[in-house]
Amino acid sequence: MIRIALDASGGDQAPEAPVSGALQAVQELSSGLEVTLVGRRAEIEALLQSHGSTPEGIKVVDAPETIGMAEQPLRAIRKKQQSSVVVGLGLHKRGEADAFVSAGNTGAVMAASTLLLGLHKGIERPAIGTVLPTGGDPVLVLDAGANVDCSPRELLGFARLGAVYARDVLGRAEPTVGLLNIGQEDGKGNAAVREAHGLLRACGSFRFVGNVEGGDILREKCDVFVCDGFVGNVVLKFYESVGRMFAGLLQQELDGEMAQRESVARLFRFLDYSSYGGAPLLGVRGVPVVCHGRSSARAFKNAIRLAVQAATNHLSQDIGAELAHGAVA
Amino acid sequence: MIRIALDASGGDQAPEAPVSGALQAVQELSSGLEVTLVGRRAEIEALLQSHGSTPEGIKVVDAPETIGMAEQPLRAIRKKQQSSVVVGLGLHKRGEADAFVSAGNTGAVMAASTLLLGLHKGIERPAIGTVLPTGGDPVLVLDAGANVDCSPRELLGFARLGAVYARDVLGRAEPTVGLLNIGQEDGKGNAAVREAHGLLRACGSFRFVGNVEGGDILREKCDVFVCDGFVGNVVLKFYESVGRMFAGLLQQELDGEMAQRESVARLFRFLDYSSYGGAPLLGVRGVPVVCHGRSSARAFKNAIRLAVQAATNHLSQDIGAELAHGAVA
Numbered sequence: 001m002i003r004i005a006l007d008a009s010g011g012d013q014a015p016e017a018p019v020s021g022a023l024q025a026v027q028e029l030s031s032g033l034e035v036t037l038v039g040r041r042a043e044i045e046a047l048l049q050s051h052g053s054t055p056e057g058i059k060v061v062d063a064p065e066t067i068g069m070a071e072q073p074l075r076a077i078r079k080k081q082q083s084s085v086v087v088g089l090g091l092h093k094r095g096e097a098d099a100f101v102s103a104g105n106t107g108a109v110m111a112a113s114t115l116l117l118g119l120h121k122g123i124e125r126p127a128i129g130t131v132l133p134t135g136g137d138p139v140l141v142l143d144a145g146a147n148v149d150c151s152p153r154e155l156l157g158f159a160r161l162g163a164v165y166a167r168d169v170l171g172r173a174e175p176t177v178g179l180l181n182i183g184q185e186d187g188k189g190n191a192a193v194r195e196a197h198g199l200l201r202a203c204g205s206f207r208f209v210g211n212v213e214g215g216d217i218l219r220e221k222c223d224v225f226v227c228d229g230f231v232g233n234v235v236l237k238f239y240e241s242v243g244r245m246f247a248g249l250l251q252q253e254l255d256g257e258m259a260q261r262e263s264v265a266r267l268f269r270f271l272d273y274s275s276y277g278g279a280p281l282l283g284v285r286g287v288p289v290v291c292h293g294r295s296s297a298r299a300f301k302n303a304i305r306l307a308v309q310a311a312t313n314h315l316s317q318d319i320g321a322e323l324a325h326g327a328v329a
Numbered sequence: 330m331i332r333i334a335l336d337a338s339g340g341d342q343a344p345e346a347p348v349s350g351a352l353q354a355v356q357e358l359s360s361g362l363e364v365t366l367v368g369r370r371a372e373i374e375a376l377l378q379s380h381g382s383t384p385e386g387i388k389v390v391d392a393p394e395t396i397g398m399a400e401q402p403l404r405a406i407r408k409k410q411q412s413s414v415v416v417g418l419g420l421h422k423r424g425e426a427d428a429f430v431s432a433g434n435t436g437a438v439m440a441a442s443t444l445l446l447g448l449h450k451g452i453e454r455p456a457i458g459t460v461l462p463t464g465g466d467p468v469l470v471l472d473a474g475a476n477v478d479c480s481p482r483e484l485l486g487f488a489r490l491g492a493v494y495a496r497d498v499l500g501r502a503e504p505t506v507g508l509l510n511i512g513q514e515d516g517k518g519n520a521a522v523r524e525a526h527g528l529l530r531a532c533g534s535f536r537f538v539g540n541v542e543g544g545d546i547l548r549e550k551c552d553v554f555v556c557d558g559f560v561g562n563v564v565l566k567f568y569e570s571v572g573r574m575f576a577g578l579l580q581q582e583l584d585g586e587m588a589q590r591e592s593v594a595r596l597f598r599f600l601d602y603s604s605y606g607g608a609p610l611l612g613v614r615g616v617p618v619v620c621h622g623r624s625s626a627r628a629f630k631n632a633i634r635l636a637v638q639a640a641t642n643h644l645s646q647d648i649g650a651e652l653a654h655g656a657v658a
Contacts, residue, residue: 135574145511148519182474182562190477190559214566218574230519231560233511235567237543242571245464245547250579253592263582 001032002308005097008039009066009084010104011295015039018103019047021300026057029305036097038063038088063087066104069293073107077115085109089116092286099287099307101278103295110146113281113288120316120323123283127158128229128290129165130236130279131306134218140166141180141217141225144279145233155179155196155226156203161282162224163206164322168313169280169306176222178212180231186211192228200226205322277302280310282319287311330361331637334426337368338395338413339433340624344368347432348376350629355386358634365426367392367417392416395433398622402436406444414438418445421615428616428636430607432624439475442610442617449645449652452612456487457558457619458494459565459608460635463547469495470509470546470554473608474562484508484525484555485532490611491553492535493651497642498609498635505551507541509560515540521557529555534651606631609639611648616640 006022008015015037022035034057037044041062048054065083067076077086085108091097093116102109110126119126130144142158142165143150150158159177166175179200181189186197188211200208209222214235217225227235254264277299278289287310291303310316335351337344344366351364363386366373370391377383394412396405406415414437420426422445431438439455448455459473471487471494472479479487488506495504508529510518515526517540529537538551543564546554556564583593606628607618616639620632639645 135578148511180563182477182559190557193559214563214568215570217567218570227563228519230511230522231563234509234543234556234560235563238546238564238567239543239571241544241547242568246575249464249596253596267578267582 001034002030002099002311003034003036003097004304004307004311005036005038005061005088005091005100006300006304007084007088007100007102007104008037008044009063010102011291012103012293013296014103015043015047017295017297018300019044020051020297021295021304022058023048023051023055024297024301025304026055028301029308033057033304033308034059035304036061036088036091038084038091039066040064061087061091067108069105071105071108073105073111076105076108077112085112086116089113089288092288093117098311099289101289101291101300101303101307103291103293103300103303106290109288109290110281113284113286117284117286117288119283120285120320122323123157126281126283127161128232128279129162129282130232131170132217132236132239134220136220138170139217139220139223139225140170141227141232141235142282143227143229143232144236145229146281147229149230150192150228152192152195152199155192155228156199157283159200159203159208159224159226160205160322161319162226164319165280165282165315166223168315168318169309170223172223175206175224176209177206177224177226178209178216178222180217180225180227181211181213184211184213196226205325277304277306280306280315284316285320286316330363331359331428331640332363332365332426333633333636333640334365334367334390334417334420334429335629335633336413336417336429336431336433337366337373338392339431340620341622342625343432344372344376346624346626347629348373349380349626350624350633351387352377352380352384353626353630354633355384357630358637362386362633362637363388364633365390365417365420367413367420368395369393390416390420396437398434400434400437402434402440405434405437406441414441415445418442418617421617422446427640428618430618430620430629430632430636432620432622432629432632435619438617438619439610442613442615446613446615446617448612449614449649451652452486455610455612455617456490457561457608458491458611459561460499461546461565461568463549465549467499468546468549468552468554469499470556470561470564471611472556472558472561473565474558475610476558478559479521479557481521481524481528484521484557485528486612488529488532488537488553488555489534489651490648491555493648494609494611494644495552497644497647498638499552501552504535504553505538506535506553506555507538507545507551509546509554509556510540510542513540513542525555534654606633606635609635609644613645614649615645
């Protein structure tokens with residue numbers, strides 16, 4: 001049985017969206033899944049009742065406090081010990097949950113994960129690995145915003161974390177890794193990337209395909225795209241907005257009858273980035289998964305699916321084993 | 330009369346695409362436009378003949394040598410004095426052309442522009458300003474790849490160059506400028522961007538809207554998006570590939586009859602990034618415009634249109650006047 005703790009107070013549409021997402025998950029995903037909703041008990045139970053009889057596999061744990069999106073992370077988690085983030089990660093730490101999923105304040109989830117669960121050897125700060133939809137198989141881009149001004153050794157660390165993720169969660173038996181750059185030739189790029197190139201080439205933990213460019217991401221030139229969190233964050237947010245823009249244009253150009261066709265609806269669903277759910281914080285001893293603040297019920301369901309996959313395939317243990325081979329920083 | 334020198338040997342589809350683009354430009358754009366095709370004369374003249382009678386406004390200047398895409402820029406321009414890049418920029422330098430447009434080796438055009446035309450006071454290296462199509466008005470992103478590891482002062486320089494460009498070429502009377510970052514709050518970002526924030530806020534040459542994010546580009550949150558050339562290049566190439574991917578998906582999902590509808594064709598044209606033509610090298614004393622290697626005839630026509638606009642509105646002189654107000658680096 002896999003047990004997921006879900007932050008029912010996190011995100012713009014909480015608690016409705018996390019509660020609906022949890023219900024969808026236990027109904028649609030693998031049998032033997034248990035989702036514990038962590039948040040204001042009375043509110044959650046009222047919502048569950050409005051959905052009819054609560055299925056087996058749904059549990060509730062009370063966490064009366066909520067950390068706001070604008071709160072300073074460290075201060076908030078110290079002050080709000082009864083917040084959904086601190087209580088949910090506590091369940092994970094004590095082994096009462098195999099993963100924790102939250103669309104709340106990312107900085108707070110990151111700080112609380114670091115403090116409560118701890119980091120693997122050689123990691124100084126978690127990295128955010130984000131899966132981007134492509135026309136074919138999804139690809140992993142990291143770091144997606146947790147780390148800026150990255151050293152060459154940090155970029156190497158992202159490559160190693162990403163390769164384990166690609167194996168355990170994306171199911172790529174022999175993950176390929178590329179270094180995001182402004183040209184394919186060796187020697188291209190800024191100072192950190194030029195030096196990182198040699199480190200990635202020398203590391204034997206994955207197949208290094210060399211420098212890759214912005215246009216190679218959707219062409220799925222490799223499974224894992226390594227970059228500084230500044231670059232990754234800009235690309236990620238840009239991609240989300242492209243989906244919305246194209247969906248808007250398409251809607252404008254097609255007349256109503258056509259826009260309702262199943263083929264076109266499929267395209268809109270693809271453009272809806274939320275289908276890809278959450279991003280695990282890599283390097284943490286455990287499986288904390290952060291979701292977009294705008295997450296819908298469907299996004300929560302998919303984030304739970306991802307957390308199940310990561311926990312089932314022992315992502316954190318495998319990362320620990322990979323990092324034991326040699327220091328990354 | 331505006332006279333444009335066009336590199337007829339540059340790009341994957343040369344000389345056909347530049348020659349066709351030049352013909353389209355003199356027929357469709359403003360009267361009084363003269364385009365000088367610079368390249369292998371015999372080839373160009375044969376192509377012109379195959380198109381029928383050559384219209385007034387098309388001239389040919391012989392340049393028997395071509396600089397390859399993989400050649401080392403400085404060495405190539407020194408060795409190949411009869412190349413289309415060196416000959417074309419020579420016409421511009423001597424005042425026989427008001428701008429030079431090329432889809433050839435970007436590094437060679439940049440090096441030859443710097444050496445032959447010179448840079449404005451305070452500029453150490455040209456910046457590439459790229460116009461991105463949005464659902465509404467296009468926006469300018471710079472630098473798009475010429476400069477990496479940028480200092481805060483260089484980022485300020487991009488803001489000033491971009492604001493003049495937005496006024497003269499995009500027609501924005503009071504350009505707004507944003508600093509591309511990983512969050513909107515002050516104090517976000519890497520070291521260079523955090524320091525640049527104060528410089529942009531203090532500079533009185535444009536309306537500074539503060540930090541902007543990857544998702545704000547297509548939302549047209551401002552006219553000019555300032556970033557390091559590493560970030561700009563990754564976003565630019567990513568965007569090009571998104572257009573191609575979505576066009577492919579759309580084609581797959583829609584049946585043949587529907588894909589041929591005018592409304593859908595319009596969408597495909599929007600996704601065809603080439604409609605936006607070229608990018609001027611900003612900071613150079615003159616108007617050198619670089620185009621994508623894949624440029625089609627339509628892309629060349631649009632790059633010529635952009636060069637006409639820049640030359641007509643005295644972009645280079647206005648940049649000189651802006652930079653005279655204070656050192657940028």
